Amino acid sequence: MARPQSPRGQGRRRVIDAAVELFAEHGVRGTSLQMIAEHLGVTKAAVYYQFHAKEDIVLAVLEEALEDMAAFVSAAEAEPSPDAAATAALRGLVDLMVGHRKAVAALMRDPEVERIMAAHADLDSLVGRLTALLLGPSPTVRRRIAVSVVGAGVAQAGIDPMLADVDDETLRAQLLELGPTMLARG
Amino acid sequence: MARPQSPRGQGRRRVIDAAVELFAEHGVRGTSLQMIAEHLGVTKAAVYYQFHAKEDIVLAVLEEALEDMAAFVSAAEAEPSPDAAATAALRGLVDLMVGHRKAVAALMRDPEVERIMAAHADLDSLVGRLTALLLGPSPTVRRRIAVSVVGAGVAQAGIDPMLADVDDETLRAQLLELGPTMLARG
Numbered sequence: 001m002a003r004p005q006s007p008r009g010q011g012r013r014r015v016i017d018a019a020v021e022l023f024a025e026h027g028v029r030g031t032s033l034q035m036i037a038e039h040l041g042v043t044k045a046a047v048y049y050q051f052h053a054k055e056d057i058v059l060a061v062l063e064e065a066l067e068d069m070a071a072f073v074s075a076a077e078a079e080p081s082p083d084a085a086a087t088a089a090l091r092g093l094v095d096l097m098v099g100h101r102k103a104v105a106a107l108m109r110d111p112e113v114e115r116i117m118a119a120h121a122d123l124d125s126l127v128g129r130l131t132a133l134l135l136g137p138s139p140t141v142r143r144r145i146a147v148s149v150v151g152a153g154v155a156q157a158g159i160d161p162m163l164a165d166v167d168d169e170t171l172r173a174q175l176l177e178l179g180p181t182m183l184a185r186g
Numbered sequence: 187m188a189r190p191q192s193p194r195g196q197g198r199r200r201v202i203d204a205a206v207e208l209f210a211e212h213g214v215r216g217t218s219l220q221m222i223a224e225h226l227g228v229t230k231a232a233v234y235y236q237f238h239a240k241e242d243i244v245l246a247v248l249e250e251a252l253e254d255m256a257a258f259v260s261a262a263e264a265e266p267s268p269d270a271a272a273t274a275a276l277r278g279l280v281d282l283m284v285g286h287r288k289a290v291a292a293l294m295r296d297p298e299v300e301r302i303m304a305a306h307a308d309l310d311s312l313v314g315r316l317t318a319l320l321l322g323p324s325p326t327v328r329r330r331i332a333v334s335v336v337g338a339g340v341a342q343a344g345i346d347p348m349l350a351d352v353d354d355e356t357l358r359a360q361l362l363e364l365g366p367t368m369l370a371r372g
């Protein structure tokens with residue numbers, strides 16, 4: 001999703017991307033602003049100018065993902081039929097997980113992230129709206145099970161270390177083929 | 187899977203089942219031998235006769251699941267063709283997750299359980315053998331993605347609170363229908 005890019009915005013972007021790489025390698029706990037600065041070849045003050053604490057970077061990553069999620073959920077809700085809405089929701093979920101693949105893998109199992117996410121009231125409501133879209137009106141048990149499997153499966157495929165060698169485009173295309181097949185059986 | 191049932195064995199079984207219920211409600215950390223005794227209407231000494239610490243109960247639950255897993259993985263490996271082996275492995279995985287559904291949900295996210303599991307060398311090797319069976323020989327990227335989605339999806343469906351009202355038989359039947367459909371596309 002395009003965002004306004006000021007020079008400051010580009011600096012933010014570079015810090016966020018470097019942080020995500022280091023989070024993936026060392027965990028949030030094992031990463032410091034100093035390490036991020038070294039990774040970028042800048043001073044710690046330059047990083048500090050963008051973010052005063054690594055928790056703020058985690059928050060920025062999560063905010064980006066939540067904004068993307070809110071955007072595609074709203075768009076899917078505006079689709080004219082339940083089928084079109086479910087398809088759009090699934091496509092949005094796949095794009096979200098594949099697009100933020102590295103960040104999700106880095107942050108997924110971090111206890112600090114779980115605390116931040118648990119405190120984020122928006123997330124529950126977004127997940128609820130997304131689930132409702134995937135289920136459609138009056139879902140059968142079969143459909144409910146398919147939604148559970150697809151949701152967890154898409155999330156997992158994005159972070160599965162065994163699929164680390166699969167490029168984003170291939171992963172996205174395959175997930176978009178698998179998902180509707182399963183939901184259609186509902 | 188049938189196990190020899192001595193009177194002591196039955197007592198063990200009752201303690202394990204009660205513990206799993208309490209773990210599900212209060213977490214491993216929030217459950218005491220005293221609470222298990224009260225739940226069963228017996229003395230703490232009677233529980234202590236079976237297990238000296240709740241960690242031993244967690245271990246017993248995990249051991250049961252691992253034994254079941256080792257049994258179906260070995261059986262699947264003895265199947266005459268890769269397709270039959272993959273089908274048997276998937277059926278075993280579904281049976282395992284649905285059969286131990288309550289225990290898995292109770293233990294899945296517990297940090298103490300993660301520590302115990304991480305120390306259990308057998309598990310990695312079993313998961314590796316199970317994955318190899320599901321993948322089959324020379325898997326395509328498509329198949330690898332399908333295995334990732336199905337594996338995570340089956341595990342998640344077993345513990346999804348949104349499917350708590352779905353009985354075991356229905357869940358098992360639906361997962362056994364969904365899984366092969368997806369793997370077949372590989």
